[in-house]
Amino acid sequence: MNEKLYVSCDMEGTAGVCSWKQCDPGNAHEYPVYRRYMTQEVRAALEGARAAGAGEIVVNDSHWSMHNLLWDELPEDGWLRVISGAPKPRSMGQGLDGSFAGVLLTGYHAKAGESAALAHTMTGEVVYAVSVNGTPCSEALIFAALAGSYGVPVVLVTGDRTIVDECARFLPWAVGVAVKDSIGFSAVNSLTPRAAQEAIREGARAAVERIPNAKPFVFAAPYELVLETVSAEHSDVIELMPNFSRIGNRAVRFVANDYRTLLRAFIVATRIGAAANTIA
Numbered sequence: 001m002n003e004k005l006y007v008s009c010d011m012e013g014t015a016g017v018c019s020w021k022q023c024d025p026g027n028a029h030e031y032p033v034y035r036r037y038m039t040q041e042v043r044a045a046l047e048g049a050r051a052a053g054a055g056e057i058v059v060n061d062s063h064w065s066m067h068n069l070l071w072d073e074l075p076e077d078g079w080l081r082v083i084s085g086a087p088k089p090r091s092m093g094q095g096l097d098g099s100f101a102g103v104l105l106t107g108y109h110a111k112a113g114e115s116a117a118l119a120h121t122m123t124g125e126v127v128y129a130v131s132v133n134g135t136p137c138s139e140a141l142i143f144a145a146l147a148g149s150y151g152v153p154v155v156l157v158t159g160d161r162t163i164v165d166e167c168a169r170f171l172p173w174a175v176g177v178a179v180k181d182s183i184g185f186s187a188v189n190s191l192t193p194r195a196a197q198e199a200i201r202e203g204a205r206a207a208v209e210r211i212p213n214a215k216p217f218v219f220a221a222p223y224e225l226v227l228e229t230v231s232a233e234h235s236d237v238i239e240l241m242p243n244f245s246r247i248g249n250r251a252v253r254f255v256a257n258d259y260r261t262l263l264r265a266f267i268v269a270t271r272i273g274a275a276a277n278t279i280a
Contacts, residue, residue: 001053003101003211006152007045008092008143011038011063012109012118013159015179015196018188020118025065037193038063038107039070041158041179044197045106046075048204055079058100062092063107091122091267093143098150102211103143104204105154110162111138116182117160122266126273128250129228130266133219140167142263144217149259153214156207158200160188173214177203223262225254227269233276238269 011023014037021027022034046057056079061069066086074080088094096103110116113129113136121127121139130137132145140163144154156175157167164176177199180190191199228251229235239246243265247253252269256262 001208002055003053003208004056004099005049005054005058005102005104005208006096006100006147007042007057007059007104007106008062008096009038009042009059009069010092010105010107010109010139010159011035011068012120013107013163013179014038014041015193016188016190018117018186018190023063023118025068035068036070036073038068039073040193040197041106041200042069043074044201045104045156045158045204046080048201048206049104049208050075051201052205052208054208057081058083058095060092060094060096061085087271089267090146090263092139093146093263096143096147096150096152098152100147100150100152102153102155102208102214103147104156104207105140105143106156106158106200108138108140108157108159108163110160110166110182111136111141114162115184116162117180117185117188119162119185123270123274124230125277126229126234126270127227128230131226132262133224135219138163138166141170141217142266144171145219145259146263148216148218151216153211153216155210155214156204158203171217173210175203175207175210219259221257221259223256223259225256225262225266227252227254227266229273231276234273237276238273241265241269241272244269
């Protein structure tokens with residue numbers, strides 16, 4: 001098969017994760033354990049994809065500081081490339097283009113506002129909710145649409161059951177691997193890391209085999225972004241950006257004819273909006 005694949009890996013959807021302490025690089029006790037589980041889930045996805053005949057694979061480390069993966073636990077493989085570090089112009093979608101046959105999302109989580117473990121969208125301190133063309137969006141859906149803008153389908157989603165179920169509605173061709181069920185925001189009923197990795201390995205193998213029948217996910221143009229912020233101060237800052245309009249005390253709107261332009265505006269808005277966090 002020799003398909004070229006793209007992997008975007010987050011951490012909050014990793015098996016066992018239920019607390020920010022476990023995925024905060026500033027935590028010297030729990031984070032080192034759970035970054036290893038994150039890495040092992042990525043490796044399992046790579047192994048499954050390879051078993052199905054995948055060729056070149058690019059992995060984009062997409063969590064927090066975006067340099068979480070333990071390099072010595074990844075396959076020693078000349079066909080593997082890893083994108084690491086931040087900031088990146090396209091964040092969780094850095095390096096994604098039309099040269100890929102499929103996209104795998106590992107360790108993904110529920111969107112902001114869901115009653116699910118560590119639910120958030122991009123920047124929890126800034127983003128209360130985000131929608132595109134009236135559809136409430138998770139990070140998975142936002143970047144699935146980026147892939148779709150290049151004609152590339154998402155074929156695997158792993159994480160908590162809430163995000164897997166959401167993606168099943170919008171990406172019914174994709175394989176979903178739910179490694180845990182949420183019990184509110186900060187508790188989970190989870191598979192063990194080893195069991196989760198085995199499920200992901202098998203899911204990735206099946207996902208690559210589905211590529212011929214998978215479809216790109218796209219929104220219809222024109223594209224309308226509505227961003228609800230956590231506080232009015234965030235919207236105060238974001239509405240100063242070109243082509244953003246204020247539509248509520250805590251909401252701004254952006255319209256574009258090109259999805260990639262909309263995504264770029266959204267990423268920049270979350271970063272500029274964060275400046276309001278420092279205002280006394």
